Amino acid sequence: MRKTLGIILIIMMALFSFSACNNTNQNGGTNHTTANSSNVLIAFFSCTGTTKGVAEHIEAKTGGALYSIVPEEPYTEDDLKYYTNCRADREQNDPDARPAINGSVEKMENYDVIFLGYPIWHGQAPKIIYTFLESYDFSGKTIIPFCTSHSSGIGSSATNLHSLASDATWLDGRRFPSGTSQSTVNDWVDSLGLKFTPDVSAFDLGSGKNGHAPTVTLNSGYEMPILGLGTYSLTGETCKASVKAALDSGVRLIDTAHMYGNEREIGEAIRESNVPREEIFVITKIYPGEQYSHPEEAIQESLDKLDIGYIDMMLLHHPGANDVKAYKAMEKAVADGKIRSLGLSNWYIEEIDDFISQVDIRPALVQNEIHPYYQEQAVVPYMHNLGIVMQAWYPFGGRGHTGELLSDETIVKIAEAHNVTAAQVILRWHLQRGVVAIPGSSDPTHILENISVFDFSLSSEEMNDIAALDRNEKHDWY
Numbered sequence: 001m002r003k004t005l006g007i008i009l010i011i012m013m014a015l016f017s018f019s020a021c022n023n024t025n026q027n028g029g030t031n032h033t034t035a036n037s038s039n040v041l042i043a044f045f046s047c048t049g050t051t052k053g054v055a056e057h058i059e060a061k062t063g064g065a066l067y068s069i070v071p072e073e074p075y076t077e078d079d080l081k082y083y084t085n086c087r088a089d090r091e092q093n094d095p096d097a098r099p100a101i102n103g104s105v106e107k108m109e110n111y112d113v114i115f116l117g118y119p120i121w122h123g124q125a126p127k128i129i130y131t132f133l134e135s136y137d138f139s140g141k142t143i144i145p146f147c148t149s150h151s152s153g154i155g156s157s158a159t160n161l162h163s164l165a166s167d168a169t170w171l172d173g174r175r176f177p178s179g180t181s182q183s184t185v186n187d188w189v190d191s192l193g194l195k196f197t198p199d200v201s202a203f204d205l206g207s208g209k210n211g212h213a214p215t216v217t218l219n220s221g222y223e224m225p226i227l228g229l230g231t232y233s234l235t236g237e238t239c240k241a242s243v244k245a246a247l248d249s250g251v252r253l254i255d256t257a258h259m260y261g262n263e264r265e266i267g268e269a270i271r272e273s274n275v276p277r278e279e280i281f282v283i284t285k286i287y288p289g290e291q292y293s294h295p296e297e298a299i300q301e302s303l304d305k306l307d308i309g310y311i312d313m314m315l316l317h318h319p320g321a322n323d324v325k326a327y328k329a330m331e332k333a334v335a336d337g338k339i340r341s342l343g344l345s346n347w348y349i350e351e352i353d354d355f356i357s358q359v360d361i362r363p364a365l366v367q368n369e370i371h372p373y374y375q376e377q378a379v380v381p382y383m384h385n386l387g388i389v390m391q392a393w394y395p396f397g398g399r400g401h402t403g404e405l406l407s408d409e410t411i412v413k414i415a416e417a418h419n420v421t422a423a424q425v426i427l428r429w430h431l432q433r434g435v436v437a438i439p440g441s442s443d444p445t446h447i448l449e450n451i452s453v454f455d456f457s458l459s460s461e462e463m464n465d466i467a468a469l470d471r472n473e474k475h476d477w478y
């Protein structure tokens, strides 16, 4: 009799919940919270593994961190025999029940998006979810509830949680049955309208080989090699020969700029090479002044001079009058298929915040002066948190300073220990801290050396020793 009553109750709740459940978020529109694998937390409570399964699918989709809400006193089988006045039944009936949690989320402040999963217990979230929500400050965070159940929908179980974290933005939740597939979860996550950006703070260095640099996935979705050739000061035939030598050595990222006056030669070298166009990633830049005032013409000029079909990435060379206007023209060129990804050069923390609030396409890359004597220790993680790849120009300290840096005692000692050159140590240091490097050279031997940094790695102690060389000493005015 009790069991029949229970089944009727479950069916009624399921019907009610079905009508109450929908897929739009609370604001009725698309949510634009920017999420990346480093700021997503998937917190879940699961006694018999069903909710855990969905949580793991969310983890696979988002790359977020998984956190299991573990009760201090585990629920036994008897505790879960619902409709027997078991422990779970009693807790659900007691408004003050707050079962204690074993452990806690480390660095909750790092998470902006929290998926919160639980099984439906008598139409509601288990009281341990209440304990969880009362344990942290969720202000400014986005919470996305999800649940599993025998048959009930999410119903009021999620909305009844809102008052426990009223400073958070709550998106509508979703109920999943047991056996939910990865693709169902993927579709749901996509439908949330969260903007997911890939984690760009660390590279998959293990997949690199000398002469073959790994790539990083940009927030535009395109892949960019993490080592390239800088071409500042290379012109004419020297420039062409350098690009060819680089392509022959396996370099697939070439950085140029209108201001370098060599886009035409770079385009020629690429077209004359045997390397398919799609395998090469070309960055160019437009310059403040005339070009920012007439950005459409500036973009077209680069396209014409390079003459390689599309431009992989275009940057603004440095902040200046009309930079937002110029960027908007680049956004239009992206929509027209002329440029694939956008970025900025010589942009720092204050400038980036101000800038991204005025544009539609988040920059995929910031290219700044970075080397062991000027490490940008605050800027690099700041940009990474925004999903922006950092790239170093002057990776060896820049003209007039390269000699000093390449003979730096600390670096030379590390180089000797690994039987590599000082330049290779510096490049490896850039890559291990998640910074793409574009050393410039016209010497084929150096070019080959610069892309041969994948057969050794620096220990954390060596990384720390180089970090300690920082003098905050800028070698150029930008």
Ligand SMILES: Cc1cc2nc3c(=O)[nH]c(=O)nc-3n(C[C@H](O)[C@H](O)[C@H](O)COP(=O)(O)O)c2cc1C
Pocket (backbone or CB within 6 Å): 010, 013, 045, 046, 047, 048, 049, 050, 051, 052, 080, 081, 082, 088, 089, 118, 119, 120, 121, 122, 123, 124, 148, 149, 150, 151, 152, 153, 178
């Ligand atoms: C105390 C208790 C109450 C439950 N109440 C409901 C309910 O109201 N509606 C329902 O469909 N399922 C109910 N269930 C079933 C669970 O929601 C379902 O099995 C869930 O998927 C289990 O998740 P888990 O494996 O992650 O623990 C209840 C289960 C328990 C233990």
